[in-house]
Amino acid sequence: MADKRMFSLKIVDSDLFLDMPLSSQCLYFHLSMRADDDGFVNNPKKIIKIIGANEDDLKILIAKGFVIVFEQGIIVITHWKINNFIRKDRYKPTLYENEVQSLSQTKNGMYIKEVGCHLVDQRLTSGQPGIDKGRLDKVSIDKGRGEEESPPPTNSKTYGEFHNVNLSDEEYQRLKEKLKSHTNTMIEKLSRYMQSSGKTYQDHYATLLHWYEKDEEELRKKTNDRSKAPTIEEYMIGDHL
Numbered sequence: 001m002a003d004k005r006m007f008s009l010k011i012v013d014s015d016l017f018l019d020m021p022l023s024s025q026c027l028y029f030h031l032s033m034r035a036d037d038d039g040f041v042n043n044p045k046k047i048i049k050i051i052g053a054n055e056d057d058l059k060i061l062i063a064k065g066f067v068i069v070f071e072q073g074i075i076v077i078t079h080w081k082i083n084n085f086i087r088k089d090r091y092k093p094t095l096y097e098n099e100v101q102s103l104s105q106t107k108n109g110m111y112i113k114e115v116g117c118h119l120v121d122q123r124l125t126s127g128q129p130g131i132d133k134g135r136l137d138k139v140s141i142d143k144g145r146g147e148e149e150s151p152p153p154t155n156s157k158t159y160g161e162f163h164n165v166n167l168s169d170e171e172y173q174r175l176k177e178k179l180k181s182h183t184n185t186m187i188e189k190l191s192r193y194m195q196s197s198g199k200t201y202q203d204h205y206a207t208l209l210h211w212y213e214k215d216e217e218e219l220r221k222k223t224n225d226r227s228k229a230p231t232i233e234e235y236m237i238g239d240h241l
Helices: 022-034 044-051 055-063 097-101 169-197 204-226 232-236
Strands: 067-069 075-077 103-105 111-113 156-159 165-168
Touching: 022 044, 022 055, 022 075, 044 055, 055 067, 055 169, 097 103, 156 169, 165 169, 165 204, 169 204
Parallel strands: none
Antiparallel strands: 067 075, 103 111, 156 165
16 A cells, blocks of 8 residues: 555645535545555544544535445545546555445546445444444434435436436425525535435435425524524534534
């Protein structure tokens, strides 16, 4: 494994990255420095302890799509192959063949989790006894578990930061009537979750309504506290993670 790593300004100079707390940014760099030549890290909990970070920092990296977490606690840096180029004579393949097989790559080299791959609530576990207390059980991104993707309607448009939320004009207008100022917040939440987890849904309109019904009380509370709708960054790093 190489002892030098690179970072692309396209990733670490983006607003999405810089809007994270410094502790989350720091954790990203430390995870990347310790990753194998395919971007996999098998001891994120140990690294969190070494640098004095906490599990909330990892939750933020997961929610914003900078890392993908697997059932056994192994993680992979999503943009690893955008950040790094390793010469063939120095490259050592990762030991985590099953996890590699569950990933696909975009044209620019970003990892995407394959639909249908088994993932348990985005939890961080080490596979050791007594780990339950430290699991990321508060990550509320397991809504809609078990749904499978169907082709989007022919008249739909794509929404969200990653252009992966499919809605027709009529559905979008109905959302604006029902969700009002929270419409874009919920769309961005769904977009980021699908991008970071690889999970998909049959009906994005129905999923957004379902999520909003569960989160409506919290959204209203934050709106009353701040006299405005919460930003997606405030919402994503709040109690829902």
